[in-house]
Amino acid sequence: MNVEIGTIIPLAACLAYIVLIALAARQGLRSRLNQLFIWYAFLLMMWSLGSFMIHGYPISVDPLYWNRFLIVSAVFASVAMFHFVLVFLGKSQPRLWLSLGYGLCAVFTLLTIMGYTVKSAYYVDGRMYQELGFAMVGAALIAFSFSGAAIFNLVQGYRRERDPFARNRIAYPLA
Numbered sequence: 001m002n003v004e005i006g007t008i009i010p011l012a013a014c015l016a017y018i019v020l021i022a023l024a025a026r027q028g029l030r031s032r033l034n035q036l037f038i039w040y041a042f043l044l045m046m047w048s049l050g051s052f053m054i055h056g057y058p059i060s061v062d063p064l065y066w067n068r069f070l071i072v073s074a075v076f077a078s079v080a081m082f083h084f085v086l087v088f089l090g091k092s093q094p095r096l097w098l099s100l101g102y103g104l105c106a107v108f109t110l111l112t113i114m115g116y117t118v119k120s121a122y123y124v125d126g127r128m129y130q131e132l133g134f135a136m137v138g139a140a141l142i143a144f145s146f147s148g149a150a151i152f153n154l155v156q157g158y159r160r161e162r163d164p165f166a167r168n169r170i171a172y173p174l175a
Contacts, residue, residue, distance in 0.1 A: 003056075010051035017045035036084040043077035054128065063121035063128055068112045071139055076105045078143040078150075085150040088173065089157045097149075104142050111135040 020041045024034050050070040053061050079101035086093050111117055116135035121128060154174040161167045 007052060007056040010048045010055060014045050014048035014052060017041045017048060021045065033084075033087050036080065036087050040077065040080040040084045043073050043080050047073040047077060063123060063130070064118060067118045067121045067130055071117050071136070072105075072109050072112055075108050075139050075143050076102075078146040079105055082146040082150040082153075085153050085173065089153060089170070091153065101142070101146055104138075108135065108139050108142065112139075 021038050024038050024041065027034055029035060029038075047070055050066045050073060054063060054066045054070070079098070082101065083093070083098055108117065111133075112135070116133040117139055118136070119131040119133045121130040123129075151174070154170060158167055158170045158174060161170060
């Protein structure tokens with residue numbers, strides 16, 4: 001195992017997400033907000049795990065598999081973040097955008113499995129190289145669009161809110 005800062009940070013993040021998931025689950029699974037938070041934290045945990053595997057075990061893992069794993073979890077996490085923020089702020093959930101987002105996640109998962117996002121990934125002298133496919137642009141657009149929309153909604157909610165307690169509550173996911 002390769003132990004350096006690039007390995008320790010994703011492992012620590014993965015463990016922190018496990019703790020967050022456990023704490024949210026203790027609060028109850030009946031709340032839609034808790035369910036979405038757990039889903040979002042789970043996807044971030046999976047992304048951290050993938051990053052840890054790529055950086056921690058460069059010789060013994062398949063970098064192509066873990067790169068694809070990272071892409072799928074990142075795209076899903078961006079849509080899950082958007083979904084969570086809408087429920088968190090008490091906004092109506094636009095079914096069209098959520099259906100489109102999760103549908104595109106499914107499409108990009110298939111494109112990733114077929115090799116259209118990352119064509120190849122390999123290590124040379126302990127350094128990873130990868131060749132990206134055409135679908136990577138679409139995956140990045142989806143991830144940035146939904147993450148940006150989530151951040152935009154949080155900033156709007158923060159500016160609109162006058163209650164200091166509610167503003168503080170919005171500041172945590174915004175950070």
